[in-house]
Amino acid sequence: MTQQHTTSLRLRLRYRFDHLVSGGTTALIGWLALACLAVVVPASTVLVWSDRSAPTTLSGRLTAVWVSVGQTLKIGGAVGSPIYVLASVSLALVALLFVSTLVSLITTGINRRIMSLRLGHSTVLETRHTVVLGWSDQVFPVIGELVAANANQRRSAIAVLAPQDKVWMETEISTRVGDSGRTRIVCRNGSTTDPIELCRVSPHTAKAVLVLPPTGDGGDAHVVKTLLALDAAVPGPGPGEAVAGRGQAVVVAAVRDSRNHVTARLAAGPAGHVLCVDDIVARLLVQTARQPGLSLVYSELLDFAGDEFYPVDAGDLVGRTFGEALLSFATSCAVGLLHGDGSVALNPDPGAVIGPADRIVVISRDDDTAVREDPARLASLVDEEAIASAGPRPAPAERLLLLGWNRRAPLVIEQLDQYVSPGTTLDVVALGEYAATHAARAVTAARSRLEVALHTGDITDPLTLAKLDVPSYDAVIVIGETEHAAPDAPGALLPAAPDPDPEGRADDRTLVTLLHLRAIGDAAQRELALTTEMSDDGNRLLAPARGGADFIVSGRLISLLMTQISESPYLAEVFEELFKAEGHEFHLKPAADYVRTGSEVSFATVVESARRRRACAVGYRLRARSATAPDHGVRINPDKRHRIRFSEDDWVIVLAES
Structure with a gap:
């Protein structure tokens, strides 16, 4: 039985038109010419026959129709001998073809240029600009901090x-970052490798060139390939080759896994700086867990909106000691020396002499606020009777709790063993066979100070947390669980499907855990000392925790470090020392160890007391304001003339070796 088509006339006409267009350029031109003649000739005939002034003879009217058709189609419509008419029409057709081709070429070129610009394939012609390679959630805090750093510059770019659509990137940056001020942001599409x-x-x-680690397990390999591509794109001894006689371009990259750190450093070359996310996060987790509030100190120092590190000229302090420099700045805190060879000495001996090539590293609001004062004038503010004479308190053994497991957990345990006092215990609660196996390896490793015990359990289960007696611990560390099962577990028929957003799921589990911990703390009427690791700063805002709680947000932390180093390369050495156990680092010490509590003292007195203990006092934290936003009781770089009344529960923030 034959099936009949019942399509409409519109569809049949559309089908025939599509078939006509598919016939090629020659057929299309021919049919277009016939269509024009089919319209123009009858219309011209009507015009001539309806014109009262038209010729009366048939030949005259036909001539008038020809003239009208020629003028309409831009082919002249000349009248004369057949040869004359043919030559005239030929020239008109050639002119028409030339003009049409020229217009087509111009239109095509403009469209191609517009599409090229829209696709982001043109070259950026800038100098002394900052290049950001790669696309991830870190790009927004990086650009935001660079905009803040360039706020006082007239021109910056x-x-x-990134392998993303140019318009989409610009829209995302405009939405997430907001006003860029004087800084121009230019996006280009392309592979960074x-x-x-x-x-x-x-x-x-x-x-400066910043290489961002993309999200995913293969991100570190992509960073290494980008660094190698950068070396190939910028000929010379390394990606940090001298630029146009203006010095060296600073190359800053980041990798997630500590096992890839050495490889990335080799790819970056001698002028590159490669940050390891795992190492830095693990060290900060350990430092902050033992000193609640330390994350607030680092947030203040790494954010361009607050006080930062600046090198200033020694001036008349050359030949004098670093101890004298401590009381030579009323509105800044001296914390080290930047030597002429580029090396940095944090918290040097107070008797160290400042050389002619040395610069003083200070914590200040801006580079122009580090104004020197007469040391004798500031020294007169020191109250000798208010300086505490008791020695430092011995660090007691602690009971610590680690909830969750990921690849950074062994680094956390290793760092804890370097910081804690002998006899300190750590209980680890991990979920799943994979975590338990890897945790067992870390737990059974030789430890000199730390005793580690492993417990298997789900940290999001309130029954598991209830059995732990969480309020009895001195500090609790919560880390994201990104690996719940081995991807190649024995006996599996198929490999496990990769999680498209493992860090997001880890943050989700962390939020659930924090909910239960808050309930436990409320029930025990005790404030738990919590230090939490998260990957997304947006999730930190959702965290059910007390005001001023310690959060180590890995993405934002690395972004801040990268932007600080890109603006001041010497800070790479500063941060390297701050984040290792054997170097000088920030501490929150009891205020009673430095000054007499209960009476007002000047901050100059605190600085002098810390100097006698071979430390640099840079601020304080008040316990009574620890739950009050936005500073949560933390004050960095107070005026030396500022007077403060400390209680027994307050802390002094110092830069010291231990």
């Missing part, structure tokens, strides 16, 4: 290269 496409953002004329 940021060039972003292709040296040719890398040249679109002109890394050879940039003052």
Whole structure:
């Protein structure tokens, strides 16, 4: 039985038109000419026959129709001998073809240029700009901090290269970052691992290049390939080759896994700085867990909106001691020396002499607020009777709790063993066979100070947490569980499907755990000392925790460090020492160890007391304001003339070796 088509006339006409267009350019021109003649000739005939002044003879009217058709189709419509008419029409057709082709070429070129600009394939012609390679959630805090750092500059530019749509990137940055002020943000589409496409953002004329680690397990390999591509795109001994006689471009990259750190450093070359997310986060987790409030100190120092590290000229302090420099700045805190060879000495001996090539590293609101004062004038503010004479308190053994497990957990245990006092115990609660197996390896490793015990359990289960007696611990560390089962577990028929957002799921589990811990703390009427690791700063805002709680947000932390180093390369050495156990680092010490509590003292007195203990006092934290936003009781770089009344529960923030 034959099936009949019942399509409408519109569909049949559309089908025939599509078939006509598919016939090619020649057929399309021919049919277009016939269609024009089919319309123009009858219309011209009507015009001539309806014109009262038209010729009366048939030949005259036909001539008038020809003239009208020629003028309409821009082919002249000349009248004369057949040869004359043919030559006239030929010239008109040639002129028409030439003009049409020229217009087509111009239109095509303009459209191609517009599409090229829209796709982000053009080259950025900037100098002394900052290049950001890669796209992840870290790009927004990086650009935000760079905009803040460039706020006092007349002209600055940021060039972003990523395998994303240019318009989409610009829209996302505008939405998430907001007003960029005087800084121009230019986005380009391209692969960061292709040296040719890398040249679109002109890394050879940039003052700094930041390589962001993309999300996912293969992110570190991508960072290494990008660094190698950068080396190929910028010929020379390394990606930090001298730029246009203006010095070296600072190359700052980050990798997540500590096992890839050495490889990335080799790819970055001698002028590159590679941060290891795992190492830095693990060290800060340990430091903050033992000193609640320390995360607030680092947030203040790493954010361009607050007080930061600046090197200032020694001036008339050359030949004098570093101890004298401590009381030579009323509105800044001296914390170290930047030597002429680029090396940095944090918290040097108070008797160290400042050389002519040395610069003093200070914590200050801005580079122009580090104004020197007469040391004798500030020394007159020191109250000798208010300085505490008792020695430092011995660190007691502690009971610590680690909830969750990921690849950073062994580093946390290793760092804890370097910090804690002998006899300290750590209970680890991990979920799943994979976590338990890897935790067992870390737990059974030789430890000199720390005793570690492993417990298997789900940290999001309130029954598991209830059995732990959480309020009895001195500190609790909660880390994200990104690995719940081995991807190649024995006996599995198929490999486990990869989680598209493991860090997001880890944050979700952390939020649930914090909910239960808050309920436990409320029931025990006790404030738990919590230190929490998160990957997304947006999730930190949702966290059910007390005001001023300690959060180590890995993405934002690394972004802040990268931008600080890109603006001041010497800070790479400063942060390296701050984040290792054997170096000088920030501590929150009891205020009673430094000054007499209960009476007002000047901060100059605190600085002098810390100097006698070979430390640099940079601020304080008040217990009574620890739950009050936005500073939560933390005050960095107070005026030396500022007077404060400390209680037994307050802390002094010092830079010291231990």
